[in-house]
Amino acid sequence: MRVRIIDADRVLTGTGEVISPGTVVTADDLIAWVGTTGARPADWTGHRVERIRLPGATILPGLIDAHVHLGFGCAVHPRPSIQHSTRLEVAATIRRALRTLAAAGITTVRDLGAPRYVDVDTLATTTSRTRVLKATIPLTIPGGHCYSLGGTVTTDIEIGRLVAANAARGADWIKVMVTGGFTVSGTSSPYEPQFSDHQLRVIVAVARDHGLPVAAHAHGTAGIRQAVEAGVDSIEHCTWMTDDGGFEFDLGLVDAIAARQIMVCPTINHEALIARGRLAWAVRREQLTVMLGAGVRLLPGTDSGIPRTPHDKYTHSFPAYLNLGLTPVEVIDLATRRAAELLRIADRTGTLTAGLSADLIAVPGDPTQDLTVLSTPILAMTAGDLHYPVAVPTAEEYTRR
Template identity: 30%
Template sequence: MRAPLRPGTLTLRNAQVMDRAGVFVADHDVVVRDGVIESVAPAAGPVTGESLDLTGLWLMPGVVDCHAHLACFEEDTLRYLSMSTSRWALECAGSAARLLDQGVTFVRDPCGADAGVRDGIHAGLVPGPTTQVAVSALSQTGGHGDGHLPGVGLEASNGFLMHEYPGRPPYLADGVDDVRRAVRLIVRAGADWIKICTTGGLLSPGHDHPDVPEFDADEIEAIVREATRAGKPVMSHAYGGSGLTDAVTAGVRSIEHGARLSEEQAALMARRGTFLVPTLSVLHELVRLRDDGAVSESVAAKVSEVEPLIGEAVRVARAAGVPIALGTDLTEQVGNLAEIAYLHRAGLTPQEALLAATANGAELCGQSDVRGRLEPGLIGDAIVLAADPSDPEVFLERRNVVGVIQGGRVHRWSAEPERRTRP
């Protein structure tokens, strides 16, 4: 399933086009027919049909965000708890539309949005990136995903991202039999991925910590085995320690965050082909929130412990040859494309950072044969920039993205109107 493709032809003229190595090649035309790239070739003069004149502009594939919560739209806990399910679904749709506006044309939601949100986007009911969902983040009782509020005796998911309604699959499970059943229920709910928490985290209540392993090895192996039987890959929230090692050994497809990644763990990930999604954006945002006094004392203490490590996992992973894909753990607070600049600051070359945001994310999400590069036969998802993306710092300014194309349709265009020609 995917967001709708646009019938007809769109020619993106005279662009500096990103190639499969992350290098920009000048004066090329990209022709998109019926939503799919038909050709990428040196500029050939006048064209017929709809076109965009991209002279002096840069064209790259649409960004793939492998870790963005569409349900992360509200900082007021009371509003989350009192929100109706219909309002929650519409808020998720709003998050999706704003992601697409930024230039994110594909998103993997690691928990929060459910299959209905995904299917509504793909049916064209609302604008948004092509979406994969994990529906629930599976955690042990008292683990990172447990948002239990003892004062009022309320059971809730961490962050209240997973709105409760009849039929919602579980987010807490304990023991091999229980986790196996939980995976089956999440699959039944239409999940594309299984998300598990194998260490504590930063935003979870004070009862857990990023250094603490969660789920034992038998439980993690049972989860991965059951997910594999159902044809679903597994992602693991893990900061480091034995929880990260157990997840990689069991066969998860990606590690989310990984701030305490060791050289030995990176070597294991490289051997297993496990991706790292380092989510630097949310770490920078949490430092800002801590400095503004906007988080609890327990969260602030954990953020202060992790702050010196921001970016270190990227350097360790790169040195070991671990594939790295972009993920933000945000939707719009600081701009999701800023992650490209953060990856570069952490040690990736500009080309590596651009590939982490495009081709690598497509590979992680099983989409390499349909997206992630500007090549014939792939879906025509692209963004247009007014500043040279060979300097990743340009992604810190949202205004530098002047055009978003999804499936051959111009979703947003803020460059000069005269550059656009319609039949």
């Protein structure tokens, strides 16, 4: 058994507790003990015990990004790149994304769509311990949004087959392109539903048969409405846009989303606050403020992998959440414990609790005072796999002094 004893000025357990000075003990891939440094039992001794001292640092749970695409390389023109990429090239992109995530302290992601099971095949052969909740191949219509990922379905039988195939390959979620989109590929409209009401109900019903939740990509209001009526579990983007350049922000529908406890992942990235054009922050802020006020469950995620959205900029999206009125403590909670709870993995990760996965980061200073320190982790651990992020070249030295 490989034991690590990590001391820091502060430990945020993620359960609301702040322990100072605090210690986290990990044993192989699990958290073995969390508490006040002076109160640590002397159970762990011997040459397989590694001591790590982090003066001035805070240890907290690893971060959870609930909307990523490991197989997309953040290129400005992913449309030709995905379509013309070989499986080996996509696999290389996924491996690079996993390394990037690990160094950034992002220990769990929900991957909402990759081409033709390259995600599954790559993850099966990688040493990465990043927890990936996979949607595998998203369902779409012929020529529709992201059709090049291989998920075109038309009939009920085809829907049943693809959902069953995804489930058999280990999908944790079923992703459906309820409306068209703006990136990657497809000729359908982001403002209109791609599927009929019947088809979407079938998709949700078949996913339920396989015990899988459904994530619905939806921009326009008609698509959001269709997704709510079909009973999906999460709505991605949820931008309420109309094809005349405006918005149809339906308050009754917002209440329905809240009442049915459907999660909304508004895909807020590191440039959200400075976004221009249709989805300027002032517009999104207004929508999100009303949705939060109505009690809609917010799921944090970046859509990383899409153009100009690198996999390691998650913490750079946090100022947008502060701008929505959340406190730093609430933002940390949202990106750790709350995200784990909403994704139904709180029994495995999201808090620093004995018995859970050793998913944690250490950052210089106190993130409850200054969230920006989350962007420069000095240590990251994914299921016991230790990283000294390259962002701070002297980190390893720093942690051992």
